[in-house]
Amino acid sequence: MASNDTTLDDLLTPAASENPHSVFAALREHDPVHWSEPHRAWLLTRYDDVSAAFQSKALSSDRIRPLRAARAGRAAPASDRILAMMTEFMVVNDPPIHTRLRRLAAGAFKQQRISAMGERVEQLVDSLLDDFIVGGHRDLIGHFAYVLPATVIAAMLGAPISDRERFRHWSDELALVAFGAGGETRAERHERALAGLQDMFGYFRELVDYRRREPGEDMLSAMMVGDERGDALTEDELVAMCALLLFAGNETTTNSIANGVVTLLEHPDEFAKLKADPRLIATAVEELLRFDGPIKVLNRWVVADFELRGRTIRAGDRVHLILAAANRDPCQFVEPDRLDLERTPNPHIAFGKGIHACIGAQLARLETRIALQRLVTRLPRLRLTGEPLRWNESLASRSLAELPVAHDATPSSAAPGPSTGEGRQQ
Known part of the structure; x- marks a missing residue:
């Protein structure tokens, strides 16, 4: 594949959104350092290259400020204000x-x-499973996977659980900017998102003020403590941390659960293996994260020229680190396209690597383990309905619009069964 081949350049086509792994496999084999004209970025698809990129000083995570500078005088006011708010993340x-x-x-x-x-x-x-079963619901995302993270985050921050609907709304509004979801124009998305972010930041300022006066056992109170040097997060930094936790935790965990369910149901032998031995849940979740994780792409800004596989990557360029491609690299994983819930070791990079590895990864793992284990235990006949799955056209995330399932469970079976205890093990 030549570097200017456009057939696999656009990662946002319906075909690439539905089955990105075939696109990634072709790039990884034929042109692992590929310039994409549609995205105006280099696409890195091999495990070693993506892994090394996380450690490279030539690549910067500080990608909001350069973007604002490049758009100075041209960006819509709403867009610039959103980017200004996000620079604290x-x-x-x-x-x-x-x-x-x-x-x-x-x-x-x-x-x-x-x-x-x-x-x-x-x-x-x-x-949530009680409500799902008794309510006769079919969409496992809308009535389970999408609800759980917002509820957990509300509890983590010491906010009323009743505010979880507001949390979900704000997360969705930010996703309009971060992932380009929805059918609106960029300006319309940014105007909507700005209103949501202003509400969200105002809410978190009030919550920070309340927790300063009434500290609890929640994570927000813990983040206020500071360190042995006497340093502490400012109010703006606390608000930004809450916003980041809400957005990253909600989007990532929802997708981890939903994608994990789809993968299990599409691999009945492995699903049966997990039902027969719940102790596999820890390695199972790691394999599900590798096989079809919640994040496809992370972006970096090039701050110094460097060479990679014969290509010169210049300062000012953008690089897309394609985690989903790296996690199926045959040079790193034996039979990478085969799901193996007992795969060990499993050095996937679904949550990044190095200093920028996701700080909430263990919480996402905890929620995903418990959610999948309880689904397996309480809905052992869970299955896809056969309706076509609609994958969102997103560059960064691997996410479904909905997940229609059937399960044959009756209200009488909704009582929780014995706990596996997995939720208390890390």
Whole structure:
């Protein structure tokens, strides 16, 4: 494949959204460092290259400020204000700013704190499954996978659970900008998102003020504590951290659960294996994240020229790190297109790598493990309805619009069964 071949350039076509792995496989084999004219970016698809890129000082996560500078005087006011608000997000900053923000937030994500949430997550999962079964629902995303993360995040931040609908709405509005979802024009999306972000930031400012006066056992209170140096997150930084946690946690976990369910149901032998041995859940989730994880692409901004596989990548270019392609690289994984719930070791990079590895990855794993295990236990006859699955046309995320399922469960079977205890193990 020549570098200017356009047949596989556009990752947002319906075909590429429905089955991105065939596109990624062709790029990975024939042109692993590929310039995409539609995306105006380099596409990296091999595991070694993507893994090394996470460590490269030539690539920057600080991609909002250059974008604002490039659009100075040309961007719509709503678009520029959204980007200005997002510059505080930890994930779009480099060291030393990123180092400080992550250090101050890390205490809220300690292993012990995440593990302690297991029982609460199990209760939430079973409550949502009760509602799903008794209500006769069919869409497992709209009535389960989409609801759970927002509920957990509300609890984590010490916000009323009743506010979870607002959390979901704000996350959706931000997704309009981050992932380009929806049928509106860019200007329409940004106007909608700006209104949502302003509401969200105002809400979190009030929540931060309340938690300063009434600290609790929640993560927001933990993030306010500061460190041994006397350093602490400012109000703006706390608000940005809450917004990032809401958006990243909601989108990623919803997709992890939904994609995991689809993959299991499309591989009945592996699904049967998990039903027969619930102890496989930990390795199963890692394999599901590798096989069809929630994030397809992460972006980086090039800050210094470098050479890669005979290509010169210049400062000012953009690079798309295609995690979904790297996680199926045959040079790293034996039979990468085969689902193996017992695969070990499994060095996938579904949550990134290095200093920018997802800070909430363990929480996402916890929720996904518990959700899938309870689904397997309580809905053992869960199956796809046969309706065509509609994958969202998104560059960054691997996400379904809905997930229609059948399950044969009756209201009398809605009572929770014995806990596997997986929710309390990390």
